[in-house]
Amino acid sequence: INGARLSRVPLRSVPGADDAAVHLPFWKITANCPGLGIQSYADLIHLEKPLMATEEYTGTNASFFIPAFVIAPKLFLTTAKRVTFTQHALPPEEKQVQVKSVCAITMPRDEAIQSIKLVLASGAYNKKQIASQLCDTHVHVMDSALVYLPFNDSGCELSAQYGIQVSIIKKSLEMASTEPQFGKEPEPKVILVTCPLCGKEVPGKYTNCPYCGAGL
Secondary structure, eight states: BTTTBBOOOOOEEEOOSSSSSSSEEEEEEEEBBBGEEEEEEEEHHHHHOOTTTTGGGGSOEEEEEEEOOOHHHHHHHHHHHHHHHGGGSSOOOOSOOOOOBOOOOOOOOHHHHHHHHHHHHHHHHSSHHHHHHTTTTTEEEEEEEEEEEEEOOSSEEEEESSTTTEEEEHHHHHHHHOOOOSSOOOOOOOOEEEEETOOOOEEEEEEEEEETTTBO
């Protein structure tokens, strides 16, 4: 959704390791954070693992993989962090999307972008140093797309393929789809009735007035 209109977005998929793979949607947000020195994927890996050799990724843009579906906050952050920092294990994406998805897209793109700073803080090796800089850090988005990633379906759990350490209970996806996506449900309206004896207003759930005992 772009304002009051719908906008077309790029759609891609990562092929499954086998025909039994099911897919979950992720927002792939390509962005840089100059304030943290993140201009490439090499910089992103260095943020998590300072001693890891990253030369081969210096020419690759930094991208963040944010779940495009609503799950519990802790699992949401863990999933985003692990896929983002190990995306080099995934094979190349394909534009011809033919996937078996078990989850609807319920996370707006703008909210996915807002979570990038949390992913950086969670994945950083020096968390205190990064956290102190986040308020003044700006995330510059260069591109975005919906990408479907393959998972193994064990019946009650979905586990990411290609060695990415992410597991999601399928029931949590079902629960997420039934909950309101934009804020909490409104509180039920309380209906008041007037007691015919004492004249006071009483919630309609009562059969007798709590003040004078008269039947309602």
